Amino acid sequence: MGMKLSRELEKLDKDAAIQIAKADIPFVSTLAVNKLMMNFNMSGAAIKKVLGESIEIEELVEKI
Secondary structure: OHHHHHHHHHOOOHHHHHHHHHOOOOOHHHHHHHHHHHHOOOOHHHHHHHHHHHHHHHHHHHHO
């Protein structure tokens, strides 16, 4: 099962992998982050920045 999921994640483009990473689904989001690092050469800092932006936007909406 794990290898099949990994193969399916290989087919994703960068934007789709980022969306899955943002979804915060245990195991699946971790695999998406790994794919961003390996397939799209994103650094940990770049991924953290992308994932952090969604949290900041949600916090702003909650304040309104």
